[in-house]
Amino acid sequence: MDKFRVLDLLQLDLKENDALNLKCISGRPGLIREIRIPEINRPGLALSGFYENFAYNRIQIFGRGENAYLKKLEREKKKDTLEKFFKYDIPCCVFTRSIDPTEDFRNLAERAGCPLLQTDLSSSEFTTRIIRVLGDIFAPKKLLHGVLVEVFGIGVLITGESGVGKSETALELIERGHRLVADDVVEIRRVSGNILIGKGAKVVSHHMEIRGLGIINITHLFGVGAIRDKKQVQLVVHLEEWDASKEYDRIGEEETTTGILGVRVPSLLIPVRPGRNIPIIIETAAMNERLKKMGYYSAKEFNKNVMRWLETESARATFLEKS
Amino acid sequence: MVEKEVVIKNRAGIHARPAALIVKMANDFKSSIYFEKDGERVNAKSIMGIITLGATYKTPLKVIAEGEDEKEAVEAIADLFERKFEED
Missing domain, CATH: 3.40.1390.20 (HprK N-terminal domain-like)
Structure with a gap:
């Protein structure tokens, strides 16, 4: 510093x-x-x-x-x-x-x-x-390369290699009514022990660089409702080019986290491929994160139901066999 | 990893146009390229990142590259600084 x-x-x-x-x-x-x-x-x-x-x-x-x-x-x-x-x-x-x-x-x-x-x-x-x-x-801080957006009240940090489409994804999220906190350079501070607060750098905040368009001003284009000064980072979404040889999470029962300044933040790895609508996936991930905060884990509950069903089915089968 | 110290030689500092030049140059290389100033590190392939540095006239910066063409990348970018981004 x-x-x-x-x-x-x-x-x-x-x-x-x-x-x-x-x-x-x-x-x-x-x-x-x-x-x-x-x-x-x-x-x-x-x-x-x-x-x-x-x-x-x-x-x-x-x-x-x-x-x-x-x-x-x-x-x-x-x-x-x-x-x-x-x-x-x-x-x-x-x-x-x-x-x-x-x-x-x-x-x-x-x-x-x-x-x-x-x-x-x-x-x-x-x-x-x-x-x-x-x-x-004096809080510990760090600059990260990514986009911070607020989606349904959840602070989502989108990371990934340059050119993978972070800004474009964020732009569509803004267009769908969500808010931009910072594009490209996110300054993250750890305050009160384990809260990560992200914000943009002063001069460039609420501007975005979109390939083919150049630099655009989000506040002027989408209005003051489309921006936020700072927001807690509650979910990290890492975008990467679809790699056919790699296994992606299909169930989502286990939670993965990423460490930022020593704080564990829930994180997702999302493969990008033409035809995949990333903004909608991120919206869903944010809503799912809210459900988790309320104590409801979709994947776990789903699996519980499957197990219960399997149990009753096997009990039924044994019963039918006996009679 | 290759590192090199550079100093900004054009009067106006790094504004949008030089930033775009650097990004264009950086994207020609496969290596990951960064700039470091006062311990803060930004991606050299991001226009916004570079502008955020707030690099004014005579500011020293460190160019860092990591990857198969790291040497060439650092040299090419340092050269861009030497040529004052074709300004002045």
Whole structure:
């Protein structure tokens, strides 16, 4: 991953409940400082002069309490603890509730080249949001070659060699009312332990490249209902050219999975051949996946019925033989 | 597997036209070809993939090929970078 700098934090495009409403109020040159860990610190102890185990490499959050203490320090003209504070390599300080830092603090920050940020959120709200946001940013991620579509509410990642028809398949799915998340390059992050979230790269998202047509804009062509920003990856469909010498799953009783970033995702291998309608197969696979989530396994239930029938038939045969 | 470092020499960076040129070239080879930038790897046979790299002027990239014609593939693509995608 690229270095994540304070500037990147300011430039994040966050919406609604993720918005951090940050702006830089001082120490602009320090915006190139790097944020190395996705954690925060309330620097109360450090300000009072206790620097043992000071978590200086985290984002430092100043709420009303800390600010009241800074004011007290200024009244008493005590600068040494603050000078010591800025000797550490702090990524940035954030003042919540639109609090303006004291003149002393601002000057020292400016001199040390430490960026001061301000937000209108309360400290507790800001803390929950920034931990969530940084958690996403520092989550393990991977770029995969494939198309991510949402089909009947299931996030389906279509993979396969280039030229096998992934984009064309996705295009037909969109045409049938499903949604495109990302074409060709899917960025996958593992969040909250075992959830895989896929989304497209910023510039090219919701554009597709179709051989013979060129690059098309799905949002403009099919409307905003045909796209989604991100979606959990719940099923992997791997397309490959039909190989006559290979055995394909005919029953589907056993579940196969693919590992992405250490998470097992149900996966299917679907052979492509002229005349096979892949979009409809994928639609069916997505619906089947929903049934499985509800606890109904078509193939297993079918086999149970067959077994039951065989049992009654053999019981009947023995009965008829005896009589 | 063959690897080679290349640097983007045309001012505009890799936009749609150079990306299409690279893909066209990459598709002439049987090998799997990739580009790597900052540890992120994309398929060189995908236009969208290449554009996603956000490769601007002077960006260093790594070309990686794997397969029967890997050597020729890497050379041909590196040459395309040398010629600035016939731009400028």
